[in-house]
Amino acid sequence: MRSKKLALPYAVWMAAFTLVPLILIITNSFQDSSGHFTFDNLYKAWEYREVFLYSLEIALVSTLICLLLAYPMSYMISRMSEKTQSIIIMLITVPMWMNFLLRLLGWVILLQNNGPIDTLLNLIGIDVQLKDNDGAVVLGMVYEYLPFMIMPLHTVMSKIDKSLIEAAQDLGSNGFNVFRKVVFPLSVPGIVSGITMVFVPSASTFLVAQYLGGNKKMIGDIIEQYFKSDQNTGSAIALCLMVVILLFIIITNQFGDEEAVGV
Amino acid sequence: MRKIHLPQKLYMLLIFIFLYAPIAVFVVLSFNDANSATNLDGFTFRWYKEVFDDRMLMQSLRNSLVIAFLSALFSTILGTTASIGMYNFRGAPRKIFQTISNIPIINPEIVTGFALMLFFTFFGRLCGFEMGFMTVLLAHIGFCTPYVILSVSPKIRQMDKHIYEAALDLGCNQLQAFFKVVFYELLPGIVSGFLISFTYSLDDFVISYFTCGPDFQTMPIVIYNSLRRPVYPKISALSTMLFVVIITVLLLTNLRDIRASKKEQK
Numbered sequence: 001m002r003s004k005k006l007a008l009p010y011a012v013w014m015a016a017f018t019l020v021p022l023i024l025i026i027t028n029s030f031q032d033s034s035g036h037f038t039f040d041n042l043y044k045a046w047e048y049r050e051v052f053l054y055s056l057e058i059a060l061v062s063t064l065i066c067l068l069l070a071y072p073m074s075y076m077i078s079r080m081s082e083k084t085q086s087i088i089i090m091l092i093t094v095p096m097w098m099n100f101l102l103r104l105l106g107w108v109i110l111l112q113n114n115g116p117i118d119t120l121l122n123l124i125g126i127d128v129q130l131k132d133n134d135g136a137v138v139l140g141m142v143y144e145y146l147p148f149m150i151m152p153l154h155t156v157m158s159k160i161d162k163s164l165i166e167a168a169q170d171l172g173s174n175g176f177n178v179f180r181k182v183v184f185p186l187s188v189p190g191i192v193s194g195i196t197m198v199f200v201p202s203a204s205t206f207l208v209a210q211y212l213g214g215n216k217k218m219i220g221d222i223i224e225q226y227f228k229s230d231q232n233t234g235s236a237i238a239l240c241l242m243v244v245i246l247l248f249i250i251i252t253n254q255f256g257d258e259e260a261v262g263v
Numbered sequence: 264m265r266k267i268h269l270p271q272k273l274y275m276l277l278i279f280i281f282l283y284a285p286i287a288v289f290v291v292l293s294f295n296d297a298n299s300a301t302n303l304d305g306f307t308f309r310w311y312k313e314v315f316d317d318r319m320l321m322q323s324l325r326n327s328l329v330i331a332f333l334s335a336l337f338s339t340i341l342g343t344t345a346s347i348g349m350y351n352f353r354g355a356p357r358k359i360f361q362t363i364s365n366i367p368i369i370n371p372e373i374v375t376g377f378a379l380m381l382f383f384t385f386f387g388r389l390c391g392f393e394m395g396f397m398t399v400l401l402a403h404i405g406f407c408t409p410y411v412i413l414s415v416s417p418k419i420r421q422m423d424k425h426i427y428e429a430a431l432d433l434g435c436n437q438l439q440a441f442f443k444v445v446f447y448e449l450l451p452g453i454v455s456g457f458l459i460s461f462t463y464s465l466d467d468f469v470i471s472y473f474t475c476g477p478d479f480q481t482m483p484i485v486i487y488n489s490l491r492r493p494v495y496p497k498i499s500a501l502s503t504m505l506f507v508v509i510i511t512v513l514l515l516t517n518l519r520d521i522r523a524s525k526k527e528q529k
Contacts, residue, residue, distance in 0.1 A: 003348065003351065004348050004351045004352060005348065006344045006345070006347045006348030007344070007345050007347075007348025007349050007351075007352070007360065008348065009341060009344060009345070010341050010342070010344065010345030010348070010364070010408065011345075011360070013341060013404075013405070013408070014363050014364060014366075017379070017382070017401065017402075017405045018363060018366050018367060018405065019363065020382060021375075021378035021379050021381060021382040022366070022378055024378060024381040024382055024385060025374070025377065025378045025381060028381060069278065072274065073274070073275065073278055076271050076274070076275060086517060087517065088275075090513055090514075090517055091279065092282065094509075094510060094513065095282045095283060095285075095286055096466075097462065097466070097506065097509045097510075098286050098289070098502060098506050099466060099468070099482070099483050099486055099502065100466070100468060100483075101468060101483060101486045101487055101490060102285075102289060102486060102498070102499075102502055103285045103286065104285075105285075105490060106284070106285020106286065106287075106288040106289060107284075107285050109285075109288050109292075110284060110285060110288060143281065143282070143285070146278075146281075146282070147282075200369070200371060201371065201372070203371070204371030204372070204373050204374070205373075206373060206469075211490075220371075220373045223373050223374075223377060224373070227377065227380065227473065231380075231381060231384075234377060235377070235381065238373070238374045238377045238378070241371060241373075241374060242370065242371070242374050245369075245370070245371055249369060
């Protein structure tokens with residue numbers, strides 16, 4: 001119990017399976033296929049800057065929509081009785097137990113031409129292209145990561161001391177002011193960790209844009225494309241993605257308690 | 264507690280419809296007699312029978328379960344010992360340890376997968392092994408252990424240190440004191456760490472995809488390979504079954520928790 005030595009196996013493990021692979025990504029980024037030092041891979045990665053921007057844009061829009069949808073939801077849940085809360089939270093996490101690829105395919109089937117939603121809309125005279133556009137990609141991301149926004153928000157909101165809200169009401173605040181001055185400031189750590197938990201995976205995910213966006217590619221799809229053909233360029237792109245994500249996390253952490261992130 | 268008004272109920276209902284819509288698609292397709300995603304053609308149970316005759320699918324399910332069990336087991340052991348060791352660290356070393364441990368959680372999955380692929384091919388060439396069962400298992404232990412640490416560490420901090428000392432005073436050696444006293448105090452954290460690891464491992468596609476090599480397949484990889492073909496009703500049937508099992512287990516544990524908390528209130 002007192003011994004620091006118990007941490008030794010995991011320390012060795014992390015050195016081998018976390019740090020060495022990351023070092024390999026860095027060294028591979030600056031090598032050509034025969035092992036000579038080069039900057040070519042980074043130039044090649046630079047050519048994908050538009051894909052990078054597209055991925056960040058999709059991730060940003062998806063994160064905002066998740067926040068807008070999840071915030072009222074989490075607030076409502078946090079005001080229910082404790083028993084109901086735990087059941088509702090469980091029901092929100094249940095869909096995540098079905099494989100991500102299957103749920104993605106579920107949306108492909110729902111949104112396709114002559115699929116169920118398209119047929120319904122046609123009946124009332126609306127004819128729109130549901131799939132193969134950026135809206136569908138955002139829908140896929142929001143679907144995939146909405147629970148990651150609801151859960152941290154719910155955690156912080158359910159911990160808000162009810163007597164604080166009552167005190168604000170006693171002191172004459174109306175509903176809006178109670179929200180603005182008490183609930184919102186106390187929920188900031190949840191917002192910060194929710195944003196990280198949605199933004200990071202949606203910026204780096206692959207397959208969603210291919211299947212819902214009509215073969216569009218996000219940065220994850222590009223890395224996957226290089227997985228078998230050119231590992232040096234793949235590494236350079238992965239390195240850039242990692243740096244972007246790291247910057248994002250550092251910036252968001254400025255706004256809140258960093259302990260909340262990653263939990 | 265305020266009552267929930269109708270618009271709020273409606274809002275929650277819509278969110279739930281959104282969350283469950285694609286799952287409903289699979290439940291419907293698994294009972295659909297036509298081998299297609301667009302035509303509904305009568306009700307059938309045949310996919311549920313055929314699933315068990317599909318050798319590749321059953322093999323991949325077995326692979327997934329074995330990997331999930333072993334990676335949950337090893338990451339629980341590794342993570343629990345690491346949490347106890349880390350508890351004795353102070354200041355900067357602790358911060359560094361924690362940060363490195365969180366890398367697999369924070370880093371995009373695709374980067375972790377790609378990095379491990381580089382690692383395994385590099386050492387595979389040096390030591391003469393190919394990617395397969397072992398590499399997937401190692402990769403899974405790697406991304407599961409941080410979650411075990413996150414669920415065990417708080418329990419160590421909450422634990423009353425004196426009971427460990429009391430056990431030593433009463434004549435236990437360190438190992439006995441751990442298994443007879445400390446272990447039970449940490450048990451809820453250890454169990455939830457094990458369960459998180461098991462489910463994350465079972466569901467993982469990205470990291471397995473990069474580390475599985477040419478001949479080893481888990482369930483999610485078989486699903487991925489079948490995506491390009493017309494929808495595979497047997498996979499719908501198998502997933503529906505797994506889903507029902509998981510929901511039942513979750514509901515039962517949840518109900519048990521609620522009963523337990525009711526008893527406590529009495």
